Amino acid sequence: MKWDWIFFDADETLFTFDSFSGLQRMFLDYSVTFSAEDFQDYQAVNKPLWVDYQNGAITSLQLQHQRFDGWAERLNVPPGELNAAFMNAMAEICSPLPGAVSLLDSLQGKVKMGIITNGFTSLQQTRLERTGLRDHFDLLIISEEVGVAKPDARIFDYALAQAGNPDRSRVLMVGDTAESDIRGGVNAGLATCWFNPHQRE
Template identity: 60%
Template structure:
């Protein structure tokens, strides 16, 4: 095995993250019909917030608050309550990407495994537990707890310290987001694998060491 450590992003790398489905379930529980149009409007607020968060311009708390202000006012509740309800719904609908479990089984004992995620703390442990994945991971590093998000080198540095500072040449970062996962890993000086399930065009200047369309494909490469 070429690597001592393999680090994974969480959302859309190990876990499906169907935000529309999660929002619909959350609002259904509140007796509200949440339409695709509602979701489109929500995303117009939410998406730029994630860019701001990754760029270090806002905190996790600010992101969670701002994205739900409109709905909190409409429903006479708090943004904190809506966030918790949303993350609970996301945990309830959580499923693994095809090949995730098989990949973990194949790597188990051959390399140490970790997660570096910009996703929120409330969701991570419960999701790992419900999908039976907790025991595979030696480290789970969450941007909300570290205070910096991928692609910032600080979160990679923090992860490496927790991992006992292994040699960078022996670490691989796997993720679906070229800007946070791949560029973050490349800038930090570790090898990267872009999981490009939907065959997006490669962004200019971001050249992962590997590009795969599935976790099955990644398994073949790593265990070749």
């Protein structure tokens, strides 16, 4: 085996992340029919917040609350309540991507594996338990817990320290996002593999 460690991103690398379906399910509990137009409006708020989070301009808590501020005001509920309901809905609908389980099964025992994710602790832990994949991984590194997000090299440095500081030339980072996973891995001196099933450029 060429690698001593392989680190994977989580969302859309190992797991499906259909936020539209998750929001539709979540809003049913509030008697709201969440439309495609509603989702576009949500993403217009959510995507810039994620950029700010990955750049260290806001905290994970600010992201999670601010993306639901508008809906919280409309429904007269705290934004934190909506975010928690969304996390629960996403955990309920999650599933491994096709081929993910067989890949992890084939690698288990041959290489140490970890996850480095910008996702949130409550969702990541629950998904791994529900899908039965927790035992495949030696490390679970979550930006919310570390305090910095990919592509910041510090989260990779933290992961490698937790892994016992292996030779970086024998560590591979696998992810679907060129900016956070691939650029972040390269900046940390790691080999990278861009999972790009949709042929993005």
